[in-house]
Amino acid sequence: MSVAEKLSSESTRRFVECYDLYFSLVFSSVYSRVGNFHDAEDISQEVFLRLHDKIEEVNEPRKWIFGCLKNVVMDHYKKKSNSDLDIDVLLNDVTMGYVNGFRDARVIIKECLDQVLEESGYRDAAIFELVSMYGYTFRETARHLNMNYKQVIYRYRALAAKLLEKLRTRGISDPGDLL
Amino acid sequence: MKEKKIIESVLVRYGLVHRITSREKGRIYLSGRKGLVKILSGKGRDRFRIKAVLKFYYMLKHLGFSLTPVSALRFAQGMGALAFVFIMVFSFALYRNYGHDSTVAERTAGEQVRLVSQSGTLSRAADKSGSLFHDKYIREKEKFLTGSGSCAVMSIPKGAVLIAGPETLFSLDKYSVNETSIYIERGFLFSRVRNPYGAVYSVKTSSVIATVKGTSFAVTAGKGASLVEVLKGTVTAADKETGTVHEVQAGFCFSNGKVLPLSEKRLQVLRKLDSTDSGDPSSASGVVKYFGSASGGSGFKEALEKYGRVDEITLYSGRRYRGVILSRGENYRVMTARGIVHIPAREIKNTVTRKK
Incomplete structure (x- = not known):
């Protein structure tokens, strides 16, 4: 071939x-x-x-x-x-x-996170995970995913807003309280 | 960014963040690229080609193109074909240039006009004893002199052939990419110029400047008078005394501020000179025989010997010529010590012939 x-x-x-x-x-x-x-x-x-x-x-x-x-x-x-x-x-x-098990705030956060990631597109989920969970900068993420830098920022913002909204529905109105 | 900071702080607080250093991220990126090549090429022999295509694919992606690997391949193939055509066209152009114009190399070496052939002697005016030999180079501003009964054939890398007649004192006045200029103090110089690049080629004497862009012509210089004879093309002849400029067409000559037709016999001589092979080392021996009738300097003595007389021609303007009338008719062709002069018959007041 x-x-x-x-x-x-x-x-x-x-x-x-x-x-x-x-x-x-x-x-x-x-x-x-x-x-x-x-x-x-x-x-x-x-x-x-x-x-x-x-x-x-x-x-x-x-x-x-x-x-x-x-x-x-x-x-x-x-x-x-x-x-x-x-x-x-x-x-x-x-x-x-993809594993559940804890019944504290961590579980709530993880559940919200999983739900948001599942609801969003694959690309958005990959962006969010790389930036938030593995400490990639926006520029590094754009390079690794072959995307535009501004696109990465835009998608991350949208997903972050969704996550904060999801936490609010679970009773965490101010994420700062979790700290 | 506010939300990024909050989310990061929360995830860090609950141990959901696993930071990776920048160096490791770079290694992961490279490992990813290598891994993709490995997986796609498998055990096949196409590894190098797939690697090249993927490199090109990622390069285009980073430039903002939205494409697939196969479209990157097609793009690369198109670019390759275009580059090939481009290289071929330029190689051909360079090759053609090399054939006609090796100016850069020649100038770097300081070597410009090459002596192809000589019959008799050609020496530097400053050192008459030191003759030049075949394949020697002639440098700018150096004065050269051909011996009595000698002639020299020279080639200019910019596409011109020069034939210097007997007792011709000349120098290569200027030799650059845009301009070639030759100065003749006395004697005869035939030039065959093949100049496809539009560079200016000129032959200067004390009284006239002949400028061409691709033609065959001859200039004869004597004391105060010059003759420009054109075989092919057009020559712009500027008279230094009067400041007038004349266009001399093929088959005509310019002398004493006038443009006159050349005789068929004269044209034949010039045609013989024009057909000289610039690459033949023995070409000078073949053309030297034409100079008895081609140049004025030594031809005058020969004419005196041959005709056994001296003609004195007086013009209505008061000007006088002393020489041998070679032909009469509408224009008189007179061999003088300064070269051949063409004089319109209507300007001649009288002629007196004295036996030698």
Whole structure:
């Protein structure tokens, strides 16, 4: 298959789109918890390699990627049997965005966050997570997601307003009270 | 931004933030780019091409273009084709320029006009004993002299061929990208100018400036009088004495402020000179025979020997010429010590012939 044929297929176009959107997010998510750059690199690449093979069957890329991430992390650390990391803790933590469990303010915040992220588009969610949860600047986010700097600011603002509104509906009228 | 600060503070407070350093973010970005190439190329041999296409794709994305990898590939292919055409066109133009005009290289080396061929001697006026030889370069402002019965063929990189007749004292007055100027103190110089770049080419004598842009013509210089003969094209002849400028067409000559037709015999001689091969080292030997009838300087003595007489021509204006009348008719063609002069018959008051 020639390069043109390979790149012109619909599956490749969709894969590149997903890759651009989620690679930095997945990598940051794994790396922030694993703490080892090479492990995080291997895990992220494995996730996207699997996505590449299954892209035609995947309907919800975000859910699929984070679901696959659990399996890949498990496989990775099974191979490295001498690792000191607690896989259960790691799994819960890595996919924390999709796990419930606490009944304090943190749970409320997380629930609101999850709801807002689910309700918003994939791109908006990726922007919000990179900026708020992994400390990316707007400029860095724009670079990683191949977006315009002003677009990133605009989308982040819209999502932040939604989150504050969601917290208000849950009884937290002033987020400053949580501090 | 107010809401950003509040949200960040809340998320930090509840341990939901995992900060990554700027350096690590840069590494993540690069790792992402490498990983995509690896995944898309797989085990294929197209890795280099895919890498190039993706680099181009991301570059265009950062520039604000909204496209897919395959459209980036098409764009790159189009740009490549355009670049190829551009390079080919310019290479061809450079190649053509090199053939006609190697001015830059020549000037860098200080080497300008090359002596192609000589018959007899061609020496520097300051050092008559030191003859120049084939393939030597002639530099600006240096005066050169051809010997009696000698001639020299020279080529100018800017597309001109010069043929200096016997006893011709000349110098390359100016040689630049835009202008080539040759000064003749005495003697005969034939120029064949092929000048596709519009640079000015001029031959100067003490009394006339002949300027051309691509033609074949000859200039003969004597003491106070000059003759400009045009074989092809048009020559602008400026008379220094009167300040008048004349357009001399092919087949005409300019002498004493007048434009007159050239005889067929004369045109034939000039045609022979015009057909000289500038690349042939033996070309001078082939053309030297024409100078008996081409230039005035040495031709005068030969004419005196041949005709055994001296003609004195007096004009109505009071001006006098002393030489040998070569032909009569509407215009008299007179060989003088200063070169060949064409005089309209109606201006001649009388002629006196003295046997030698």
